Amino acid sequence: MSEYTPFEMIAYTGSRVLKDERIVFVGTGLPIIAAMHAQLTHAPNLYMIYEAGSLAPILEMGMPLSVGDTRAARKACYLKGLCGAFELTQRGCADYAFIGGAQVDMYGNICSTIEGHNYDKPGIRFPGSGGAGAMAANCEKTIAIMALEKRRFVKKLDFVTSIGFGDGAPDYREKAGVLGSGPYRVITNQALFGFDEATKRMMLLEVKPGRTPAEIQELVDFELIIPPDVKEMAEPTDEDLRLLRDVIDAEGYFLKRVIKK
Amino acid sequence: MINTVSSNIKNISTLEYKEKKFEYWGPTPDESRKLMVNKSHALKDKRMSLKEAVGKHIRDGINLGIGGFVNTRVPVAIIHEIIRHGARDLTLSFQSNSICPELLAGAMILDPDRVSIKRVELAWWGYEIIGIAPMVRYLATNGIIEMDDYTNYGMSVRFKAASMGIPFIPVRDHGGSDMELVNRGKMIECPFTGKNVYLLPACHPDVGIVHTTAADMYGNARIFGAYCTCPEIAMAANATIMTTEKVIPTESIRSYPNLTEIPFPVVDTVTEVQYGAHPGASYGYYWFDMDHIKMFRSICEDFRKTGNKDALKKYYDEYIFGCENHDDFLEKIGYKTLKKLKDMDGGQPIILT
Numbered sequence: 001m002s003e004y005t006p007f008e009m010i011a012y013t014g015s016r017v018l019k020d021e022r023i024v025f026v027g028t029g030l031p032i033i034a035a036m037h038a039q040l041t042h043a044p045n046l047y048m049i050y051e052a053g054s055l056a057p058i059l060e061m062g063m064p065l066s067v068g069d070t071r072a073a074r075k076a077c078y079l080k081g082l083c084g085a086f087e088l089t090q091r092g093c094a095d096y097a098f099i100g101g102a103q104v105d106m107y108g109n110i111c112s113t114i115e116g117h118n119y120d121k122p123g124i125r126f127p128g129s130g131g132a133g134a135m136a137a138n139c140e141k142t143i144a145i146m147a148l149e150k151r152r153f154v155k156k157l158d159f160v161t162s163i164g165f166g167d168g169a170p171d172y173r174e175k176a177g178v179l180g181s182g183p184y185r186v187i188t189n190q191a192l193f194g195f196d197e198a199t200k201r202m203m204l205l206e207v208k209p210g211r212t213p214a215e216i217q218e219l220v221d222f223e224l225i226i227p228p229d230v231k232e233m234a235e236p237t238d239e240d241l242r243l244l245r246d247v248i249d250a251e252g253y254f255l256k257r258v259i260k261k
Numbered sequence: 262m263i264n265t266v267s268s269n270i271k272n273i274s275t276l277e278y279k280e281k282k283f284e285y286w287g288p289t290p291d292e293s294r295k296l297m298v299n300k301s302h303a304l305k306d307k308r309m310s311l312k313e314a315v316g317k318h319i320r321d322g323i324n325l326g327i328g329g330f331v332n333t334r335v336p337v338a339i340i341h342e343i344i345r346h347g348a349r350d351l352t353l354s355f356q357s358n359s360i361c362p363e364l365l366a367g368a369m370i371l372d373p374d375r376v377s378i379k380r381v382e383l384a385w386w387g388y389e390i391i392g393i394a395p396m397v398r399y400l401a402t403n404g405i406i407e408m409d410d411y412t413n414y415g416m417s418v419r420f421k422a423a424s425m426g427i428p429f430i431p432v433r434d435h436g437g438s439d440m441e442l443v444n445r446g447k448m449i450e451c452p453f454t455g456k457n458v459y460l461l462p463a464c465h466p467d468v469g470i471v472h473t474t475a476a477d478m479y480g481n482a483r484i485f486g487a488y489c490t491c492p493e494i495a496m497a498a499n500a501t502i503m504t505t506e507k508v509i510p511t512e513s514i515r516s517y518p519n520l521t522e523i524p525f526p527v528v529d530t531v532t533e534v535q536y537g538a539h540p541g542a543s544y545g546y547y548w549f550d551m552d553h554i555k556m557f558r559s560i561c562e563d564f565r566k567t568g569n570k571d572a573l574k575k576y577y578d579e580y581i582f583g584c585e586n587h588d589d590f591l592e593k594i595g596y597k598t599l600k601k602l603k604d605m606d607g608g609q610p611i612i613l614t
Contacts, residue, residue, distance in 0.1 A: 028389045028390060029390065050487070051330075051413055052330045052331075052333060052487035052489055053487035053488055053489065054487060061607050065389070065390045065551075066331055066332060066389035066390055067331075067389070068330040068331040068332060068333040068357070068389070068487065068489070069332075069333070069542070069549075070333060070486050070487075070542045070543075070544040070548065070606065070609060071548075072487075073486045073487055073544060073609070074609065079486070079487060079488075080487075080488055081417070081487055081488030081489050081490055081491070081492065081493070082330065082356055082413055082414065082417040082487075082488075082489060082490050083414070083417050083418060083421050083490065083493065084488070086412075086413065086414035086417065086418070086434075087414075089414075090414075090432075090433050090434075105273070107273075109273060109274075109438075111274070113410060113439070113440075117275045117276060117277045118277050118278075119276060119277065119278040119279075119408075119439075119443050120278070120279060120404055120407070121402075121403070121404035122401070122402060123402070124398065124402055125397060125398055125401035125402045125408070126393075127385045127386055127387035127393060127394065127397075128383060128384055128385040128386060128387075128408075128410055129384050129385060129410060129411070129412045129413070129415075129438075129440065130357050130384055130385035130412070130413050131357075131384070131385075131412065131413040131414070132412070133384075133411075133412035133415075133434055133435065133438055133440060134412035134413060134414035134415065134434040137412075137433060137434035137435070137436070137437075137438075138433050138434055156273070156274060156275050157273070157274040157275070158274060158275055158276065159274055159276050159439045160270075160273060160274045160276075160437075160438045160439040161410075161438060161439070161440070162438065163436070163437040163438045166270070166273055166437050167270075167273050172437060173437060174456070174457075175436075175437070175457050176436035176437025176438075176441075176457065177433055177436035177437070177448065177456065177457040177458045177459050178433055178434060178436055178437060179433045253390060254390070
């Protein structure tokens with residue numbers, strides 16, 4: 001088996017999580033790559049929504065570099081604007097939200113607005129919610145991609161941008177007035193997480209071959225639920241890597257990026 | 262009686278914030294309605310130069326609604342003209358944008374007596390694949406501009422509510438996130454279902470700026486590719502300044518009226534500006550100019566890191582103040598680049614007849 005990079009592992013795992021005959025609301029970068037990989041392999045009838053307004057495009061001009069890229073509109077079935085895309089979602093047509101963020105907590109709430117506590121004068125101002133807050137609220141299931149670091153898997157967020165299970169109360173999302181069922185998977189290059197149905201807390205599902213659950217817990221600032229049957233993450237085959245490298249992101253816009261320390 | 266309720270956010274983040282007293286950050290729904298009623302609704306030729314259009318409608322203290330989405334159909338030609346004209350104390354409203362607010366922010370850093378931003382109601386401000394937006398990071402991190410955060414749907418549907426002539430709209434997002442605490446929406450108990458639902462106030466810009474695929478001289482406009490939130494912004498604004506890639510005959514508009522996404526009564530000025538969104542993209546005409554955006558972004562990033570404004574000033578002197586109009590700007594970009602961007606669009610299908 002060939003060597004693969006952390007980004008390739010994330011994209012491949014993202015692809016594995018997506019089921020066929022479903023609609024995924026994608027964010028820029030790895031989510032688009034994961035969804036394209038799924039379409040080329042196990043999920044030929046998976047379709048994408050892009051928030052600028054396109055549903056089920058055929059990406060024959062190449063991978064869109066952003067969710068607003070004009071290429072994401074190519075041969076779509078339905079092409080409106082942001083209201084159209086998000087109203088389809090609010091109506092129940094988007095099965096997966098595929099988002100990222102700067103911090104995540106044990107209930108799958110995500111921050112992408114600020115670092116630091118003071119809203120009016122934060123330590124760092126990030127770009128903001130974008131579509132993520134609406135996707136996490138109203139797509140049926142939320143999948144998040146995160147870098148597995150202690151400063152990102154935190155006990156308490158600086159700001160809740162995208163709703164997860166809130167404080168873990170069973171009725172938090174209902175009281176919040178949102179529709180989707182909430183966090184489903186958190187994908188990192190070393191572990192795949194899900195959520196415990198009863199407590200709504202993050203649960204380790206799979207670890208990268210060679211890593212132990214204890215090592216993963218070391219990289220997370222809150223206590224994970226670690227069931228006895230943690231599996232090994234599947235690794236991309238040569239054919240998967242060929243698709244990712246030569247077909248989907250042939251120019252290496254996302255997969256060849258260097259991770260900043 | 263409507264009950265204001267809370268989604269019961271129990272201190273799940275470390276956020277500290279000041280309670281905002283509710284006010285519209287632009288015209289109220291009643292003011293905006295009155296203004297629209299009192300406008301001429303005639304089919305009249307609204308073509309004029311951008312200089313005239315901006316001179317007529319842009320003034321200090323307005324709420325400026327910016328069309329497009331990130332790097333797509335962003336009204337850059339209008340932004341350049343606004344910077345040349347000058348506008349202080351602006352409130353900006355948009356969903357997600359990159360170069361437009363960055364250009365205004367850069368102008369503010371160079372000369373706050375010419376251009377200044379007071380506050381921003383938004384969902385997102387950045388360049389996506391190209392990186393963070395250095396100017397917003399500088400201004401918002403240092404508390405120089407006030408921010409009011411919504412989702413992309415939230416901002417879009419706030420313009421939509423305004424375009425519908427209603428003062429607020431219920432949505433199923435924002436609740437349970439910290440946006441519920443910091444923005445100007447409100448959670449209420451739905452009078453029909455008895456369940457919690459979040460309300461967002463309509464957003465009426467004083468001036469909306471949009472770039473469209475094609476329009477007739479009256480402002481009936483077609484948009485191909487994603488609409489983004491341009492129709493809603495144009496319809497929500499008290500006045501709309503429109504640039505369009507191509508002015509087409511009204512006969513074409515009347516042949517296919519279904520294709521009109523922005524109707525004439527809400528449009529105040531029409532200016533044909535080819536490559537009017539450059540360095541952004543315009544579906545059917547040209548792809549975005551990643552090299553130019555990267556160049557401008559890196560100049561802004563250098564300022565953020567060093568505080569040195571020399572390169573920034575040089576950019577504005579060259580590409581904005583050194584130009585009378587967008588044609589002058591495009592001449593500096595050069596034919597070869599524009600040709601390449603046109604080729605990269607790949608001839609996405611649009612209907613101009």
